[in-house]
Amino acid sequence: MITIRIQSEDFDIAAEIAKLDAENTGAVATFTGKVRREGDLTTLTLEHYPQMTEREIARIVEEAQTRWPLLGVTILHRVGRLMPGENIVLVAVATSHRSAAFQACEFLMDYLKTKAPFWKQEERNGTAQWVEAKYSDDKAAERWRNK
Amino acid sequence: MITIRIQSEDFDIAAEIAKLDAENTGAVATFTGKVRREGDLTTLTLEHYPQMTEREIARIVEEAQTRWPLLGVTILHRVGRLMPGENIVLVAVATSHRSAAFQACEFLMDYLKTKAPFWKQEERNGTAQWVEAKYSDDKAAERWRNK
Amino acid sequence: MTLLYFAWLRQKIGRGEEQLSLPAEVKTVSDLVLFLKKRGGGFEDAFADLRRIRVAVNQDHCGFDAPLRDTDEVAFFPPVTGG
Amino acid sequence: MTLLYFAWLRQKIGRGEEQLSLPAEVKTVSDLVLFLKKRGGGFEDAFADLRRIRVAVNQDHCGFDAPLRDTDEVAFFPPVTGG
Numbered sequence: 318m319i320t321i322r323i324q325s326e327d328f329d330i331a332a333e334i335a336k337l338d339a340e341n342t343g344a345v346a347t348f349t350g351k352v353r354r355e356g357d358l359t360t361l362t363l364e365h366y367p368q369m370t371e372r373e374i375a376r377i378v379e380e381a382q383t384r385w386p387l388l389g390v391t392i393l394h395r396v397g398r399l400m401p402g403e404n405i406v407l408v409a410v411a412t413s414h415r416s417a418a419f420q421a422c423e424f425l426m427d428y429l430k431t432k433a434p435f436w437k438q439e440e441r442n443g444t445a446q447w448v449e450a451k452y453s454d455d456k457a458a459e460r461w462r463n464k
Numbered sequence: 465m466i467t468i469r470i471q472s473e474d475f476d477i478a479a480e481i482a483k484l485d486a487e488n489t490g491a492v493a494t495f496t497g498k499v500r501r502e503g504d505l506t507t508l509t510l511e512h513y514p515q516m517t518e519r520e521i522a523r524i525v526e527e528a529q530t531r532w533p534l535l536g537v538t539i540l541h542r543v544g545r546l547m548p549g550e551n552i553v554l555v556a557v558a559t560s561h562r563s564a565a566f567q568a569c570e571f572l573m574d575y576l577k578t579k580a581p582f583w584k585q586e587e588r589n590g591t592a593q594w595v596e597a598k599y600s601d602d603k604a605a606e607r608w609r610n611k
Numbered sequence: 612m613t614l615l616y617f618a619w620l621r622q623k624i625g626r627g628e629e630q631l632s633l634p635a636e637v638k639t640v641s642d643l644v645l646f647l648k649k650r651g652g653g654f655e656d657a658f659a660d661l662r663r664i665r666v667a668v669n670q671d672h673c674g675f676d677a678p679l680r681d682t683d684e685v686a687f688f689p690p691v692t693g694g
Numbered sequence: 695m696t697l698l699y700f701a702w703l704r705q706k707i708g709r710g711e712e713q714l715s716l717p718a719e720v721k722t723v724s725d726l727v728l729f730l731k732k733r734g735g736g737f738e739d740a741f742a743d744l745r746r747i748r749v750a751v752n753q754d755h756c757g758f759d760a761p762l763r764d765t766d767e768v769a770f771f772p773p774v775t776g777g
Contacts, residue, residue: 331476332478334477344496346494347495415497429693436692511700580777584775585701596775597775
């Protein structure tokens, strides 16, 4: 089962994993990205490109499915204003064996970070600033090109 | 925070992740191992070496802490009789950044699989058989030696 | 065609969306950028450094050499930072 | 010393634990295995192929060359299969 949702509300990881469960699941890897509690960070606001986001994430999942035998994938991404400590993103992958679960989960996160049309704006001391894309995220996604 | 528990009861992944949460957590990677629903598999029984298990897992966690800056680690492993579809093991790792979370979570699983004193016995069609250790698990653990 | 601007591009340009009849001289995304920069002001500022800009045509990532038609939806945005 | 047997070793030997006074000729784990195999029956069967057996002394994984003292806890088991 493939679930992709963009939402402003929080998510319940245990419930999402339960829904993901398939007949032959032996391994479930999850990744949760959270707003770090940094000294002066007061809010994080996520903007996205609604017409494109789910399509792009669906393409990323299709690419993962050509690489690993996935029994289920759930990708939830929040948008709007988030507070320090809140969840931003959940990627959960169910497979028969653990190696595929870990690899697919990391692949999906690396591609989400570099392909899915979301933009973060941080507010610190009353000043809003767009987060710059990280070179390390591009490098992380590039690792998968020749695999 | 480091949590290591060996128990016969199931666990609640969301509650475990919530407990794991630390000030500066930006990334939480989890792995859940489950009993696969295979045609003729009726039960899986896990035996362990109680005096050694928690100590050995604590050593594995210490080894991980020397490799990555971990904000929190939870390892729960069930023992006793389990049914197809039930959870066996949970590894959850909280870090500031995602790469460390993925790597540490996979490292902990690879080491658990080859170092922690648990043994699985499968029952199929009324016949109990001890599960053989897998060469692929040894190989997976060996990958970390020179890293 | 529909033009969409996101994140700091939207802020510099002062709007997130506009409708435009494909100008005769615009064959590619690059041509469109040149056309928009000629408007000056926020557009010139927003498109000053193309290395900082990504583009999607009809919700597909593409390069600045992608050809354009009047029915296209063209989106300009900074490198993505979600996840 | 305390001897512990797990999984199929426990089943072949017919018990999971025993107390033993360290025999004079036993200096290492290898010596202990030879001593136990001489008992015959389940012990001979259990220790037939040492490549299939792992050992821990005082809850630490170790090799068959590890030295033994009378106060040690020695555990024999197959390669682990948890997780």
